[in-house]
Amino acid sequence: MIAHRSGWLVAAAVAIIAAPLVLPGMGGKFKGTDDQATEAIAESRPGYEPWFQPLWKPPSDEVESLLFALQAALGAGFLGYAIGRRSSTSDRDGADR
Amino acid sequence: MHIMEGYLPAEHAAGWFALSAPFVVAGVIRLKRIVAERPHAKMTLAAAGAFTMVLSALKMPSVTGSCSHPTGTGLGAVVFGPSVMAVLGTIVLLFQALLLAHGGLTTLGANVFSMAIVGPWVSWCIWRVAGKLGASIAVSVFLAAALGDVATYVTTSVQLALAYPDPASGFIGAVLKFGGIFAITQIPLAIAEGLLTVVAMNALSGRAGKADEVGILSGEVK
Structure with a gap:
C-alpha cells in the first residue's frame, strides 16, 4: 500500500514540474533565477561588476551538465544503496523490524 | 538558486560568514556526537546528505x-535536527561553488545561512509544531520540507535586498523584487520537494506511517 502511495506522490511531483513546460500560456525562457537576479541587479545598479570571479568554471555547457549529472548520480546511487540495505535487513530480521 | 559569486559586498559577505560559522561548528559537534552514540545512524546521515545532493542538482522549471x-x-532536519544540516548543506554548497561555478566562495556564508541554517530550522520547527497539532508523519514531513525550501529562498531574497535596496522603493521594494524572482518560482518546486521527501523517508525507513519511523532513521529506536 505504501509503495502504491509513493508511486502517486512521485507522479504528482512529476506533474507539478512538467506542468509549466506543457500547459499553454505558461511559457518563458526558463532561465535560472540566479541569472534573473543578476539582471535585476544590473538594472538597479548599472555598471556593477562582481568583485570576485569563480576560481574555476566548467569550460562548456556540456561539461557543466556532466558535473550536475554526476552530483545527482552520486547522491541517487547512495540513496538506492541505503534503501536496498534497509529492506534487505528488514527481510532478514523478520516482519517486526 | 544561490547568490552568485562576487555579488555581495565584502562587508555583507563577511557578516554572513560570521553569522553562519557558529552554526556550522555546532553542527560538526552534534554530528560527531550522533556518530559516536549511535553508529548505526551513519547510513541515514549519509543518505540525508545524498538526498540534498540529488535535489540541489536538479534545476526544475516553474x-x-x-x-x-x-x-x-528537510529530510535530515526532521530526522537529526537542524544543526546537522548546517554541515551537510555546506558540503553541497562547496561542491557547487568549486566545481560548477554555482553560488560562490565569497557568497558561501550567505548561502549556507539560507540553505543550510534557515531552511533546516524552519523545517524542524514546522515538523515539531505539526506533530503537536496531531498531523500524521507524512503530512508533517511534507509541510516541513516544503516550507523549509520556501524559507531558504525568502532568505536569499532578503539577503540580496539588504545588499541592493531599490533606489526608489528601498529595502521593502527590493525584498518584493527579489522575492518575485526567487520565492515565487520556488513555490511549486517546494511542493514537489515535500512530496519527494515523504517518498524518500518512507523508502529509507521501510516503516511508513508507523510511529517509530523517524526514531528508526535517527537510530534512537533500535
Whole structure:
C-alpha cells in the first residue's frame, strides 16, 4: 500500500514540474533565477561588476551538465544503496523490524 | 538558486560568514556526537546528505517561466535536527561553488545561512509544531520540507535586498523584487520537494506511517 502511495506522490511531483513546460500560456525562457537576479541587479545598479570571479568554471555547457549529472548520480546511487540495505535487513530480521 | 559569486559586498559577505560559522561548528559537534552514540545512524546521515545532493542538482522549471532547484535539507532536519544540516548543506554548497561555478566562495556564508541554517530550522520547527497539532508523519514531513525550501529562498531574497535596496522603493521594494524572482518560482518546486521527501523517508525507513519511523532513521529506536 505504501509503495502504491509513493508511486502517486512521485507522479504528482512529476506533474507539478512538467506542468509549466506543457500547459499553454505558461511559457518563458526558463532561465535560472540566479541569472534573473543578476539582471535585476544590473538594472538597479548599472555598471556593477562582481568583485570576485569563480576560481574555476566548467569550460562548456556540456561539461557543466556532466558535473550536475554526476552530483545527482552520486547522491541517487547512495540513496538506492541505503534503501536496498534497509529492506534487505528488514527481510532478514523478520516482519517486526 | 544561490547568490552568485562576487555579488555581495565584502562587508555583507563577511557578516554572513560570521553569522553562519557558529552554526556550522555546532553542527560538526552534534554530528560527531550522533556518530559516536549511535553508529548505526551513519547510513541515514549519509543518505540525508545524498538526498540534498540529488535535489540541489536538479534545476526544475516553474510557473514563473524560470528555473530553480529544491534544497533537500528537510529530510535530515526532521530526522537529526537542524544543526546537522548546517554541515551537510555546506558540503553541497562547496561542491557547487568549486566545481560548477554555482553560488560562490565569497557568497558561501550567505548561502549556507539560507540553505543550510534557515531552511533546516524552519523545517524542524514546522515538523515539531505539526506533530503537536496531531498531523500524521507524512503530512508533517511534507509541510516541513516544503516550507523549509520556501524559507531558504525568502532568505536569499532578503539577503540580496539588504545588499541592493531599490533606489526608489528601498529595502521593502527590493525584498518584493527579489522575492518575485526567487520565492515565487520556488513555490511549486517546494511542493514537489515535500512530496519527494515523504517518498524518500518512507523508502529509507521501510516503516511508513508507523510511529517509530523517524526514531528508526535517527537510530534512537533500535
